[in-house]
Amino acid sequence: MKIQQLFVTLLCMGSIVGSYAVEVASPNGNIRVDFNIVDGRPTYEMSYKGKTVIRPSHLGLELIGSTDLMDKFEERNVTYSDFDETWQPVWGENKDIRNHYNEMLVELAQPAHGRFMNIRFRVYDDGIGFRYEFPVQQYLDYFPVKEEHSQFAMAGDHTAWWIAGDYDTQEYDYTESRLSEIRGLMETAISSNASQTLFSPTGVQTSLQMKTDDGLYINIHEAALVNYSCMHLNLDDKNMVFESWLTPDAQGVKAYVQTPDHTPWRTVMVSDDARDMLASDLILNLNEPCAYDDTSWIKPVKYVGVWWEMIGGGKQWSYTNDLPSVKLDRLDYTKTKCHGQHPANTDNVRRYIDFAAEHGFDQVLVEGWNIGWEDWFGKSKDYVFDFVTPYPDFDIEYLNEYAHSKGVRLMMHHETSASVRNYERHMEAAYNLMDKYGYNAVKSGYVGNMIPRGEHHYGQWLNNHYLYAVTEAAKHKIMVNAHEAVRPTGLCRTYPNLIGNESARGTEYESFAGNKPFHTTVLPFTRLQGGPMDYTPGIFEMDMKKINPNSSGHVNSTLARQLALYVTMYSPLQMAADYPEHYERFMDAFQFIKDVAVDWDESRYLEAEPGRYIVAARKAKGSDDWFVGCTANEDGHSSVLSLDFLDKDRKYEAVIYADAKDAHYRDNPQAYTITKKPVSSKSKLKLSAAPGGGYAISIKPVGK
Numbered sequence: 001m002k003i004q005q006l007f008v009t010l011l012c013m014g015s016i017v018g019s020y021a022v023e024v025a026s027p028n029g030n031i032r033v034d035f036n037i038v039d040g041r042p043t044y045e046m047s048y049k050g051k052t053v054i055r056p057s058h059l060g061l062e063l064i065g066s067t068d069l070m071d072k073f074e075e076r077n078v079t080y081s082d083f084d085e086t087w088q089p090v091w092g093e094n095k096d097i098r099n100h101y102n103e104m105l106v107e108l109a110q111p112a113h114g115r116f117m118n119i120r121f122r123v124y125d126d127g128i129g130f131r132y133e134f135p136v137q138q139y140l141d142y143f144p145v146k147e148e149h150s151q152f153a154m155a156g157d158h159t160a161w162w163i164a165g166d167y168d169t170q171e172y173d174y175t176e177s178r179l180s181e182i183r184g185l186m187e188t189a190i191s192s193n194a195s196q197t198l199f200s201p202t203g204v205q206t207s208l209q210m211k212t213d214d215g216l217y218i219n220i221h222e223a224a225l226v227n228y229s230c231m232h233l234n235l236d237d238k239n240m241v242f243e244s245w246l247t248p249d250a251q252g253v254k255a256y257v258q259t260p261d262h263t264p265w266r267t268v269m270v271s272d273d274a275r276d277m278l279a280s281d282l283i284l285n286l287n288e289p290c291a292y293d294d295t296s297w298i299k300p301v302k303y304v305g306v307w308w309e310m311i312g313g314g315k316q317w318s319y320t321n322d323l324p325s326v327k328l329d330r331l332d333y334t335k336t337k338c339h340g341q342h343p344a345n346t347d348n349v350r351r352y353i354d355f356a357a358e359h360g361f362d363q364v365l366v367e368g369w370n371i372g373w374e375d376w377f378g379k380s381k382d383y384v385f386d387f388v389t390p391y392p393d394f395d396i397e398y399l400n401e402y403a404h405s406k407g408v409r410l411m412m413h414h415e416t417s418a419s420v421r422n423y424e425r426h427m428e429a430a431y432n433l434m435d436k437y438g439y440n441a442v443k444s445g446y447v448g449n450m451i452p453r454g455e456h457h458y459g460q461w462l463n464n465h466y467l468y469a470v471t472e473a474a475k476h477k478i479m480v481n482a483h484e485a486v487r488p489t490g491l492c493r494t495y496p497n498l499i500g501n502e503s504a505r506g507t508e509y510e511s512f513a514g515n516k517p518f519h520t521t522v523l524p525f526t527r528l529q530g531g532p533m534d535y536t537p538g539i540f541e542m543d544m545k546k547i548n549p550n551s552s553g554h555v556n557s558t559l560a561r562q563l564a565l566y567v568t569m570y571s572p573l574q575m576a577a578d579y580p581e582h583y584e585r586f587m588d589a590f591q592f593i594k595d596v597a598v599d600w601d602e603s604r605y606l607e608a609e610p611g612r613y614i615v616a617a618r619k620a621k622g623s624d625d626w627f628v629g630c631t632a633n634e635d636g637h638s639s640v641l642s643l644d645f646l647d648k649d650r651k652y653e654a655v656i657y658a659d660a661k662d663a664h665y666r667d668n669p670q671a672y673t674i675t676k677k678p679v680s681s682k683s684k685l686k687l688s689a690a691p692g693g694g695y696a697i698s699i700k701p702v703g704k
């Protein structure tokens with residue numbers, strides 16, 4: 001480990017100060033972090049291969065009702081250590097993950113106030129993490145935070161792929177622009193999903209991906225968000241300095257801290273190769289090891305569902321139109337007629353179970369199975385769902401037995417309508433019901449304004465709730481996939497029954513306004529940094545009018561790209577979201593969805609450029625089969641792929657699902673070709689993706 005401690009005179013933050021700087025470098029020496037006290041303020045900077053990544057930036061917290069933890073600091077002690085360990089995730093992109101870093105713990109004191117605060121830096125070859133730590137002490141015990149002021153001073157007007165800062169939704173299309181253009185583009189950027197809690201014209205969400213003019217890829221996010229509120233970044237666009245901006249609670253308080261405690265890690269990833277951004281395990285590594293002794297019940301899931309019929313097809317979650325909008329416990333569903341547009345009925349669910357069993361899917365999600373959907377959204381009602389009472393046309397006992405008899409499980413759905421206290425009150429009964437019928441996975445959702453009223457989706461209280469739902473589920477051996485919950489920060493390492501999250505704009509928006517064609521070339525650089533996304537790919541019918549005459553939606557992707565998403569959008573939870581009858585029309589292409597794995601021994605990113613294209617290759621868990629996926633933006637993409645990742649001594653057959661020459665995401669999305677050819681580790685494949693297109697390849701060994 002190369003560690004230096006230097007007396008230096010620095011030209012820092014515009015003033016000359018004599019100070020004692022400390023430094024830590026990454027194991028390969030490419031990344032350096034310097035820490036210093038400048039005019040009493042903790043200050044750090046970061047470089048990569050000698051280039052500035054973060055200019056001198058202050059660190060500190062402003063408190064409510066007591067002296068801030070911002071300045072008048074002195075350094076007490078600095079401790080260095082290193083760490084190198086390889087661990088195995090319960091599921092993941094790779095079977096082995098190396099956690100290799102150098103650490104610098106800076107212990108600080110505010111002598112005038114008798115207080116102590118530490119800042120811990122971990123420096124990896126692909127980025128850094130730092131966090132504030134608050135040891136037990138006499139004059140600092142329990143404190144509300146007015147704001148965290150962690151700065152990230154950029155070295156230029158970088159290109160960024162960003163979504164608007166917002167306390168309640170992440171379901172925005174991305175904008176690609178210079179940092180200096182964010183302010184001017186904000187209004188257009190939010191038009192895809194405006195929320196009332198936009199807090200600043202230059203506020204953005206993390207994970208934020210950037211690229212510098214000299215080819216550095218920089219990503220800012222956070223890791224291990226526990227008992228704290230979620231961080232946004234607010235840009236001072238005169239000086240190109242980002243500063244943390246936490247999500248407030250209903251009182252405007254940004255966080256409540258009680259010693260001993262620490263903040264989540266603030267992360268900055270950097271490389272001169274975009275593929276390293278996608279391959280990085282930094283966020284997972286900064287999380288704690290698995291909290292469970294027995295993880296044998298946690299299994300990746302490939303599923304179909306009674307879902308697109310409502311989202312895309314315009315049918316209903318609700319059972320009836322007859323009932324007035326009254327309290328749930330006053331409704332009597334047995335005395336009313338179904339409106340006939342309720343897909344969560346026994347016959348239809350049985351059809352999905354048969355389809356799942358025939359084609360090897362693990363589970364069938366059923367939304368709209370439970371009473372309450374007649375008036376579920378937009379009224380800020382406390383009590384909407386009880387999570388245990390099925391509609392009269394959904395035979396819960398029979399359908400579970402039928403599914404199990406065919407080797408399939410039903411997947412539970414808990415829409416909370418953001419009435420979180422109500423959900424917590426019913427949670428144990430809801431999980432018990434799942435145990436009774438043999439469900440082992442739940443998709444939950446948090447649509448609408450939060451209850452308790454005034455709380456936000458990404459505040460500390462809610463973040464604690466999402467984790468509570470996951471750890472309570474673990475007691476029942478239940479896996480959780482939460483939609484509309486806070487963006488993931490690698491907690492799936494510690495709690496691997498958190499098998500998915502939405503927390504970004506998913507396929508559902510293709511049926512409303514459509515996603516920008518480059519969307520899936522950005523998400524792996526941003527949203528997926530923190531954990532897998534339940535993106536729900538696999539739409540084969542792009543013209544939404546075909547299933548819903550009232551829809552103006554169009555899925556902005558070719559069919560071949562829909563296949564590729566199973567590889568490029570890493571997740572242990574993958575849905576085939578379209579109608580069974582659409583798959584039956586394209587059985588040869590559907591074969592890829594049937595074949596593709598959901599858990600991996602090894603992953604490689606062959607080509608990548610944010611907003612342009614991503615090509616990933618993955619080796620299936622416990623198998624010699626490889627799967628390759630490419631997703632391209634509206635310009636399309638040409639690749640020459642070397643298959644040198646294949647075993648040198650084996651022969652393989654590749655099945656290539658590609659866009660046809662005249663394919664186009666808008667006009668001709670269903671034009672694809674399927675080609676079979678023998679390949680080996682020496683093969684080079686020339687492939688191209690149409691505008692908004694992609695390709696998918698399955699490669700299986702033959703003979704031997």
Ligand code: NOJ
Pocket residue numbers: 307311367415445447483484502508
């Ligand atoms: C929004 C979710 O993202 C979607 O998947 C779900 O169907 C609806 N909420 C209803 O819960």
Ligand code: CA
Pocket residue numbers: 171483484502508
């Ligand atoms: Ca959603």
